[in-house]
Amino acid sequence: MSKNRPHVVIIGGGFGGLYAAKQLAGREVRVTLIDKRNFHLFQPLLYQVATGGLSPGDITSPLRSILKKAKNVQVLAGEVTRIEPRQKLVYLGEQEIQYNYLIVATGVTYHYFGQDGWRPLAPGLKSVEDALEMRRNILHAFEMAEKTGDEAERRAWLTFVVVGAGATGVELAGALGELANKTLSGEFRRIDPKQTRIVLVEGEERVLPPFTRKLSLQAADSLADLGVEIMTQTMVDEIREDGVTLRSLATDKTEELATRTVLWAAGVKVAGLGEHLAEVAEAETDRMGRIMVNADMSVGVFKELFVLGDLAHYAHQTGEPLPGVAQVAMQQGKYVAKLILAQLEGSRLAPFKYNDKGNLAVIGRNSAVAHIGRWEMSGFPAWLIWILVHIHFLIEFDNKILVLVQWAWNYWTRKRGARLITGLDDKE
Amino acid sequence: MSKNRPHVVIIGGGFGGLYAAKQLAGREVRVTLIDKRNFHLFQPLLYQVATGGLSPGDITSPLRSILKKAKNVQVLAGEVTRIEPRQKLVYLGEQEIQYNYLIVATGVTYHYFGQDGWRPLAPGLKSVEDALEMRRNILHAFEMAEKTGDEAERRAWLTFVVVGAGATGVELAGALGELANKTLSGEFRRIDPKQTRIVLVEGEERVLPPFTRKLSLQAADSLADLGVEIMTQTMVDEIREDGVTLRSLATDKTEELATRTVLWAAGVKVAGLGEHLAEVAEAETDRMGRIMVNADMSVGVFKELFVLGDLAHYAHQTGEPLPGVAQVAMQQGKYVAKLILAQLEGSRLAPFKYNDKGNLAVIGRNSAVAHIGRWEMSGFPAWLIWILVHIHFLIEFDNKILVLVQWAWNYWTRKRGARLITGLDDKE
Numbered sequence: 041m042s043k044n045r046p047h048v049v050i051i052g053g054g055f056g057g058l059y060a061a062k063q064l065a066g067r068e069v070r071v072t073l074i075d076k077r078n079f080h081l082f083q084p085l086l087y088q089v090a091t092g093g094l095s096p097g098d099i100t101s102p103l104r105s106i107l108k109k110a111k112n113v114q115v116l117a118g119e120v121t122r123i124e125p126r127q128k129l130v131y132l133g134e135q136e137i138q139y140n141y142l143i144v145a146t147g148v149t150y151h152y153f154g155q156d157g158w159r160p161l162a163p164g165l166k167s168v169e170d171a172l173e174m175r176r177n178i179l180h181a182f183e184m185a186e187k188t189g190d191e192a193e194r195r196a197w198l199t200f201v202v203v204g205a206g207a208t209g210v211e212l213a214g215a216l217g218e219l220a221n222k223t224l225s226g227e228f229r230r231i232d233p234k235q236t237r238i239v240l241v242e243g244e245e246r247v248l249p250p251f252t253r254k255l256s257l258q259a260a261d262s263l264a265d266l267g268v269e270i271m272t273q274t275m276v277d278e279i280r281e282d283g284v285t286l287r288s289l290a291t292d293k294t295e296e297l298a299t300r301t302v303l304w305a306a307g308v309k310v311a312g313l314g315e316h317l318a319e320v321a322e323a324e325t326d327r328m329g330r331i332m333v334n335a336d337m338s339v340g341v342f343k344e345l346f347v348l349g350d351l352a353h354y355a356h357q358t359g360e361p362l363p364g365v366a367q368v369a370m371q372q373g374k375y376v377a378k379l380i381l382a383q384l385e386g387s388r389l390a391p392f393k394y395n396d397k398g399n400l401a402v403i404g405r406n407s408a409v410a411h412i413g414r415w416e417m418s419g420f421p422a423w424l425i426w427i428l429v430h431i432h433f434l435i436e437f438d439n440k441i442l443v444l445v446q447w448a449w450n451y452w453t454r455k456r457g458a459r460l461i462t463g464l465d466d467k468e
Numbered sequence: 469m470s471k472n473r474p475h476v477v478i479i480g481g482g483f484g485g486l487y488a489a490k491q492l493a494g495r496e497v498r499v500t501l502i503d504k505r506n507f508h509l510f511q512p513l514l515y516q517v518a519t520g521g522l523s524p525g526d527i528t529s530p531l532r533s534i535l536k537k538a539k540n541v542q543v544l545a546g547e548v549t550r551i552e553p554r555q556k557l558v559y560l561g562e563q564e565i566q567y568n569y570l571i572v573a574t575g576v577t578y579h580y581f582g583q584d585g586w587r588p589l590a591p592g593l594k595s596v597e598d599a600l601e602m603r604r605n606i607l608h609a610f611e612m613a614e615k616t617g618d619e620a621e622r623r624a625w626l627t628f629v630v631v632g633a634g635a636t637g638v639e640l641a642g643a644l645g646e647l648a649n650k651t652l653s654g655e656f657r658r659i660d661p662k663q664t665r666i667v668l669v670e671g672e673e674r675v676l677p678p679f680t681r682k683l684s685l686q687a688a689d690s691l692a693d694l695g696v697e698i699m700t701q702t703m704v705d706e707i708r709e710d711g712v713t714l715r716s717l718a719t720d721k722t723e724e725l726a727t728r729t730v731l732w733a734a735g736v737k738v739a740g741l742g743e744h745l746a747e748v749a750e751a752e753t754d755r756m757g758r759i760m761v762n763a764d765m766s767v768g769v770f771k772e773l774f775v776l777g778d779l780a781h782y783a784h785q786t787g788e789p790l791p792g793v794a795q796v797a798m799q800q801g802k803y804v805a806k807l808i809l810a811q812l813e814g815s816r817l818a819p820f821k822y823n824d825k826g827n828l829a830v831i832g833r834n835s836a837v838a839h840i841g842r843w844e845m846s847g848f849p850a851w852l853i854w855i856l857v858h859i860h861f862l863i864e865f866d867n868k869i870l871v872l873v874q875w876a877w878n879y880w881t882r883k884r885g886a887r888l889i890t891g892l893d894d895k896e
Contacts, residue, residue, distance in 0.1 A: 077888070078607060078611055078888065078889045079887070094525075095525035095526065095886070096523065096886075096888060096890060097520075097522075097887075098523065100888045102887045104652075104655035104656065105655060105887070108654055111657075114657045114658075115657075116611075117611035117889070118615060132615075135615070168888065168890050169891065172890075180545075183506055183544075183545035183546075186543075186545075187544055187545070187560075187563070189563075224532075227533060227536050229539075229542045229543075230542075442870075442874055442877055446870055449870055458523070458524075458525030459506070459507070459525075459530045459533070460505070460506065460507045460524060460525060460528045460530070460596065461505060461506045461545070462524060462596050462597060463597065463891075
């Protein structure tokens with residue numbers, strides 16, 4: 041491959057970075073895709089790992105494997121520590137990499153409203169390790185409940201608090217409901233997992249705020265059927281090892297809840313390399329630290345530097361920033377790749393335009409809500425669409441037909457095969 | 469369930485403990501099965517996890533799930549810290565548990581010939597965490613080889629040393645050969661994974677010492693076909709981060725080998741609770757710390773205390789200790805359960821007798837060695853037997869039909885879907 045071809049460096053192998061790389065495959069450019077991980081993570085299914093339904097291997101694909109045939113794409117595993125947009129350089133450890141175009145798509149991380157002490161007590165759900173930590177905490181709680189002789193302690197172990205009722209929080213709470221009421225049923229001798237209390241806490245007025253009021257209410261009904269208690273207009277004041285303090289926004293009253301397991305699905309913010317980039321590129325950022333991008337996804341005066349996906353604040357289309365979902369990142373990845381190719385051919389491209397294909401959130405077996413154009417759906421039809429969409433993407437990525445078999449199996453048996461507590465330190 | 473029934477406490481949910489529990493299911497005893505983990509691990513396939521072929525969830529089953537219908541069996545997750553054989557007590561943390569019969573089957577751990585500093589440099593293969601550490605080290609090495617610009621460093625990253633050529637070492641080396649030569653082929657741009665050097669080091673004269681000389685030689689041939697270099701009559705003198713020192717037992721010469729990845733499949737010994745038990749029961753132990761048991765698997769003067777599986781040294785049958793394999797543990801578990809039931813009915817049972825069903829080791833796709841009674845087999849027929857035996861056990865345990873589908877998929881595509889580097893500390 042000619043060294044003289046323009047060099048496109050992509051940082052981040054999530055939906056945005058990967059779609060950009062795929063679009064550039066086989067074209068007249070050299071591409072280097074850098075990620076700290078050696079795999080692409082199918083993040084929308086991470087909640088299934090957290091609740092023992094799927095294994096991490098089921099929802100990840102090695103980046104090298106996906107891009108095997110793209111001979112002009114070089115995958116490097118490692119952490120970019122510094123970017124110099126004026127010199128067009130990125131630093132991978134001590135290695136200096138010169139680029140002609142740079143695409144940064146490193147996403148966001150969880151934000152604990154400035155309470156960093158909450159982090160170890162309430163894991164978020166961004167990485168495989170996060171999901172395994174959640175899985176460990178959840179399954180450990182049932183084991184502890186079975187083991188203890190103290191009734192109050194047992195109640196606390198059987199109380200789960202999910203903070204944030206966006207798609208992730210709703211999916212987690214729903215899956216927890218199925219785990220407790222179906223999967224674990226009959227497996228314990230002292231406790232009845234059906235007595236598990238699952239509390240879903242949301243600051244807004246209703247669950248799934250991005251959906252319509254009607255779909256929100258239908259989602260709330262489905263959650264209630266799975267035994268999930270919903271507390272809207274409620275904030276978390278404190279998280280301790282043995283409980284949380286909740287504050288009602290309506291009455292300003294606080295309530296103590298004894299719990300040993302808090303799952304975080306609330307705020308996100310930009311950290312690490314994204315923060316560094318905003319600084320060195322002197323870019324404007326929003327409250328969450330997301331980088332304000334130009335209409336073509338470039339940043340400030342740097343026409344060859346693009347930011348996309350969750351890391352980008354793109355408000356040129358509607359005045360509102362686009363949501364942090366896979367669809368947006370994928371379309372932006374494709375767009376930027378096309379833009380670069382067009383520039384190399386001396387032509388131009390209209391500004392990025394997001395084609396909103398709809399919004400989906402799954403609650404449980406046969407239950408979801410969907411919003412596609414002007415169509416609204418809930419229950420089984422929405423669930424069917426959810427599963428078809430996910431089948432489509434899983435096959436597109438890595439021909440992960442086996443995951444479907446696993447799913448079908450879980451669906452019929454209500455089993456969750458990956459219910460293991462791992463990551464313990466001892467090696468005996 | 470009546471509290472007056474005799475209470476059988478089983479420590480360890482491996483093959484020995486689990487088979488004892490299954491044999492006691494539904495009988496007139498109360499059973500408590502205690503394990504640090506909430507799952508049974510199908511250890512013979514752990515090498516597949518270490519090399520990215522299967523996920524941990526594929527080769528584990530929650531103990532509660534396996535024993536769901538055994539209503540007289542209570543599973544407790546936790547660590548037994550102390551045993552008092554005279555008072556017939558075990559301590560689960562602060563919890564005191566009284567037993568009528570105690571079965572201890574906590575296995576062995578890796579032993580680094582007294583060189584504990586080697587442990588972090590050369591992980592063994594006993595737990596899921598061990599396997600994930602191996603997987604991380606192996607995949608990381610290929611990534612580093614691709615990234616470095618230094619040729620000597622690249623050679624070191626592409627050199628893998630497996631210490632010990634028993635079944636585990638042979639299986640690991642074979643799987644590594646397939647990974648490098650088949651799975652990863654074409655996925656890198658700078659390195660050719662086929663240039664990977666895999667060195668299998670063994671102190672004895674030949675690989676797979678428990679097999680006949682003929683089968684050993686056939687296994688060695690198959691390993692050579694996969695590009696594995698075999699160094700027999702060779703000891704490891706030192707393991708450092710950047711290499712190993714090997715010593716030939718024939719010539720007493722040492723050789724330095726630059727490598728970044730050492731996998732340990734050599735000595736084992738008893739540690740932790742097993743060691744404690746030997747002390748408090750004043751039991752005789754062998755060189756590896758295994759507890760010498762009576763002909764009925766009981767220990768010393770304690771007729772109601774049994775030790776089995778890898779933790780036991782049983783030499784009543786042939787004068788030689790029985791090997792530390794799943795078959796022995798299973799049969800001993802069943803035997804002790806039957807013995808207890810017989811005693812409760814006032815009858816007696818003949819001493820334990822191991823029924824050796826044969827010995828199997830798999831080398832790679834279509835390649836294994838098998839030794840069944842007077843039959844010896846290698847190549848495809850042995851591999852077929854290997855796969856049938858494992859299918860049988862996987863289905864017996866947890867109806868893990870899906871693992872077969874995964875296997876068939878891996879077999880035909882030569883893919884290894886679970887090739888992810890996890891367990892990194894950062895959470896960005």
